[in-house]
Amino acid sequence: MSHTFDVHVYYEDTDLAGIVYxxxxxxxxxxxxxxxxxxxGVNQVALKADEGVVFAVRRVEADYIxxxxxxxxxxxxxxxxxxxxxxxxxxxxxxxxxxxxxxxxVTIVAIGxxxxxxxxxxTFRRKIQ
Numbered sequence: 001m002s003h004t005f006d007v008h009v010y011y012e013d014t015d016l017a018g019i020v021y022x023x024x025x026x027x028x029x030x031x032x033x034x035x036x037x038x039x040x041g042v043n044q045v046a047l048k049a050d051e052g053v054v055f056a057v058r059r060v061e062a063d064y065i066x067x068x069x070x071x072x073x074x075x076x077x078x079x080x081x082x083x084x085x086x087x088x089x090x091x092x093x094x095x096x097x098x099x100x101x102x103x104x105x106v107t108i109v110a111i112g113x114x115x116x117x118x119x120x121x122x123t124f125r126r127k128i129q
Contacts, residue, residue, distance in 0.1 A: 001079070003032065003078045007028045007073075009070055009071060009072040009074065020072075025094055025104075026062075029092040029094070032078050033108070042127060047121060055108050056108070056109055056111050057106060060105075061106075063102065063103045064102055065101055065103060066100070066101045068102075075094070078090055078091070080128055086119050088107070088109075089107050090106045091104070
């Protein structure tokens, strides 16, 4: 399963040099993951209310390859790398046209209301496999 999400770089996303501030790539890939889950038909508010489970980022490996700049149009490409009972590993790349700017591997886990690790809900696992 793969997903694409478009991002336009606004002035607020950049530093004094007009280059995207490094932490904003994390915002871009977070938005892309949210849209991926939403487009899969998973309502995260309902998931929390019905099953007491939320998703949390456990690990991010990030490589900053080339700068994005003010007014660029970017695409976040997300692909599922691995799924286990309690963890989802995604690759997320940010590109400007065909140029790779940022590459990441993100590990997502499910946590229960008590903050402890939980299994990924079966309904969610079925939708991603």
